Structure formats: C-alpha cells, structure tokens
Amino acid sequence: MATLKVSVVSADAEVWSGEASMVVARTVIGEIGILPGHTPVLGVLAEGEVRITLPGGERLIANAADGFVSFENNELTVLAGKAQLV
Amino acid sequence: MAAQLRVYRQRIRSAQTTKKITRAMELISASRIYKAQARVQASAPYTRAITRAVSAVATHSNVSHLLTTEPENVQRAAVVIFSSDRGLAGAFNSQVIREALELESLLISQGKEVVFYLVGRKAVGFFAFRKRSSIRDWVGITDSPAFDNALEIGEELVAAFSKDAAEGGVDEIHIVYNRFVSMLVQTPRVVRLLPLELVEGVDAVEDKSTLPLYEFEPDASTVLDALLPAYIHSRLYNALLESAAAKHAATQKAMKSASDNADKLITNYTRLANNARQSEITQQISEIVGGADALATK
Numbered sequence: 473m474a475t476l477k478v479s480v481v482s483a484d485a486e487v488w489s490g491e492a493s494m495v496v497a498r499t500v501i502g503e504i505g506i507l508p509g510h511t512p513v514l515g516v517l518a519e520g521e522v523r524i525t526l527p528g529g530e531r532l533i534a535n536a537a538d539g540f541v542s543f544e545n546n547e548l549t550v551l552a553g554k555a556q557l558v
Numbered sequence: 559m560a561a562q563l564r565v566y567r568q569r570i571r572s573a574q575t576t577k578k579i580t581r582a583m584e585l586i587s588a589s590r591i592y593k594a595q596a597r598v599q600a601s602a603p604y605t606r607a608i609t610r611a612v613s614a615v616a617t618h619s620n621v622s623h624l625l626t627t628e629p630e631n632v633q634r635a636a637v638v639i640f641s642s643d644r645g646l647a648g649a650f651n652s653q654v655i656r657e658a659l660e661l662e663s664l665l666i667s668q669g670k671e672v673v674f675y676l677v678g679r680k681a682v683g684f685f686a687f688r689k690r691s692s693i694r695d696w697v698g699i700t701d702s703p704a705f706d707n708a709l710e711i712g713e714e715l716v717a718a719f720s721k722d723a724a725e726g727g728v729d730e731i732h733i734v735y736n737r738f739v740s741m742l743v744q745t746p747r748v749v750r751l752l753p754l755e756l757v758e759g760v761d762a763v764e765d766k767s768t769l770p771l772y773e774f775e776p777d778a779s780t781v782l783d784a785l786l787p788a789y790i791h792s793r794l795y796n797a798l799l800e801s802a803a804a805k806h807a808a809t810q811k812a813m814k815s816a817s818d819n820a821d822k823l824i825t826n827y828t829r830l831a832n833n834a835r836q837s838e839i840t841q842q843i844s845e846i847v848g849g850a851d852a853l854a855t856k
Contacts (some may be wrong), residue, residue: 484705
C-alpha cells in the first residue's frame with residue numbers, strides 16, 4: 473500500500489515523524505484528507521486535531537494550534553507553534 | 559617582614575576563592591551550551607519547513623503583502639537588540655550594543671529616525687545609564703527562551719510595523735544579535751527583519767524549480783497572511799536561541815580566562831611569599847649569628 477511521509481513539527485521540537493497511509497487535518501475552511509500522491513497543497517490549520525492513520529490501521533491524533541499543513545513530493549509537514557500528540 | 563608574608567598569603571587565599579567561583583561558573587555554562595545548542599537544533603525542522611513554504615508561496619504567487627512591501631520613504635526604523643540578562647560574559651553584550659549603535663548612526667545618516675526595542679537586562683541597563691529611551695523592554699527571558707517569548711516580541715513588532723510612521727509606527731525593523739559561530743567565536747549579526755526580503759531561504763539556496771506549485775487552502779493571500787507572521791516568529795525565536803547559546807559560550811570563555819588568570823596570580827604570589835619567607839629566615843639567622851659572635855668576642 474502506498475504511504476506518505478509525515479512529520480509533525482512544533483516550533484521547539486519535532487513531535488512525530490513516520491509513514492502514514494492517510495492524514496486528515498482541519499483547515500480554516502473545513503477538513504482536508506490527504507492520501508499518498510495528493511497534489512501539493514498548503515493550508516492554514518484551524519485549531520483542532522490532525523488525525524494520522526498509520527499503514528497498520530492504527531490512528532494517531534495530534535493537537536496543533538496556529539499552524540500550517542503542507543504537502544509536496546509525498547511528504548506531509550504539519551507545522552505548528554505548539555503541537556503535541558494526544 | 560612577617561607582615562609582608564601575611565599580605566601575600568592573604569592574596570593567595572583570595573585568588574584561590576575567586577578561582578573556585580569562576581571555575582564553577584565555567585563548568586555550569588559549559589553544560590548549558592550543549593543544552594542551548596540542542597534547542598537551536600530542535601527548532602531547525604520548523605524553521606526549515608516554514609522558510610521553504612514562504613519561499614514557495616513567494617515564488618509562485620504574485621500576491622503582495624503588507625509585510626513584504628518596501629515603504630516608499632522610510633521615516634522611522636526600529637532596532638531590536640538581543641543582549642543577555644547577566645554579565646560575566648566578556649565582550650558579549652558590549653559587542654552587540656556597539657553593533658546596534660553603529661547601525662543607528664548609519665540609519666540616522668540615511669535620514670531615518672531610530673527607535674529601540676531591547677531584550678535582556680544588560681541592554682536595558684546600558685540605555686537607562688545613558689538616559690536613552692526605548693519603546694519596549696523584555697527582561698528575564700534570555701537564559702532559556704520559550705517560543706511564547708518570540709511570539710510576544712513578534713506580535714509587538716508586527717503591530718508597530720503595521721502602523722504608519724505618523725501614528726508612531728515604524729517602517730523598518732532590524733534585529734541585532736550574537737550568533738553562535740563556535741565555542742570560541744560569537745559574532746554580532748544584523749538582520750533586517752521587516753519588510754521581509756523574500757529571497758530563497760537564508761540557509762538553503764534551492765533551485766526554484768524544486769519548489770512545489772502549491773494549491774492553497776483557502777487561498778494564497780490568506781495563507782500568506784498567516785504564514786508571514788509565523789515566519790517572523792520563527793526568525794525571532796531562532797535569534798533568541800542563538801543568542802542564548804552564544805551567551806553561554808561567551809560566559810564559558812570569560813570564566814575560563816578568569817580561572818587561568820587566578821592560577822597565574824596564585825603562582826606569582828606563591829613565589830613572592832616564598833621569597834619573603836626565605837628572606838625572613840635569612841635575616842633571623844644572620845641576627846642569631848651576629849648575636850652569637852658578639853657574645854663570643856666578649
């Protein structure tokens with residue numbers, strides 16, 4: 473199964489990075505789901521959670537406030553001033 | 559004679575005490591350098607990602623933004639000085655303040671009015687002593703700066719930049735901080751923070767074609783609106799962290815040379831004390847011999 477590389481980065485540390493099969497994030501105009509091979513996108517995150525589905529099917533949830541989600545070249549970066557895994 | 563010896567002994571003891579203190583401070587800052595450097599490194603992924611995003615947006619969209627537009631005539635410029643809260647760091651604070659004052663005279667010669675924002679007690683003290691004014695001071699945050707501190711400074715600066723010069727705003731913002739080059743070298747660095755110069759990343763000059771053609775969510779100008787302040791905060795945070803690491807390195811260097819100096823003093827005074835003791839003994843012997851001779855000739 474195709475996967476995408478994900479890293480969740482806050483201002484003072486890299487919170488999490490690894491492979492995932494799908495990521496759902498909440499932007500200011502609604503939720504966006506990103507699968508491997510998505511077109512490059514840069515969105516503004518609304519306060520809320522980013523759900524990361526791992527290749528095995530488990531789910532990771534990260535809280536991210538005032539940040540961005542950027543996807544390019546099969547690499548997704550969740551950038552936030554403050555971010556943590558739940 | 560005995561008095562002289564006592565004076566030397568006293569000086570040796572005082573140099574020894576000083577050495578104990580400076581040695582302890584040297585070790586403390588040595589351990590803090592690593593921590594501070596680790597924090598600089600930990601913040602690097604964020605800085606890198608945000609720089610890349612800003613470059614990508616700037617390259618592929620023609621949206622102009624308040625924070626990137628060059629004002630036509632610059633009336634007032636702000637200088638932000640990143641000093642430290644504590645001294646005992648050699649030239650650390652004086653060099654950054656000197657650099658800022660040089661920048662000030664340069665800006666004045668270009669016909670701009672200069673205002674200051676200060677970070678760290680040392681810069682605040684410098685300004686207070688010379689009865690110069692600053693717009694805002696931040697103290698007590700330089701030892702281990704948090705991202706919130708950068709946010710606070712950033713919001714204040716962006717707010718000042720958004721106002722017109724006539725209403726008390728500024729048209730240009732420069733930051734002056736010490737950069738951690740190596741354990742032994744910290745150099746002051748001047749960066750123009752605003753208006754932003756959107757040249758490709760400060761650290762990574764990438765080929766433009768490698769930057770992705772993003773789709774924006776919701777649209778380019780909203781993204782830029784959110785992205786640019788975040789970029790500024792990350793630059794400020796980086797300056798705070800670099801400055802903290804440089805401060806610890808400067809303290810370590812200063813304290814090391816203080817300890818070495820104390821060592822030298824101890825050696826010198828020990829020699830002098832030995833001399834004094836020896837001459838005291840010599841004198842006593844010659845007195846005894848002289849006395850014995852006088853008795854023998856009777």
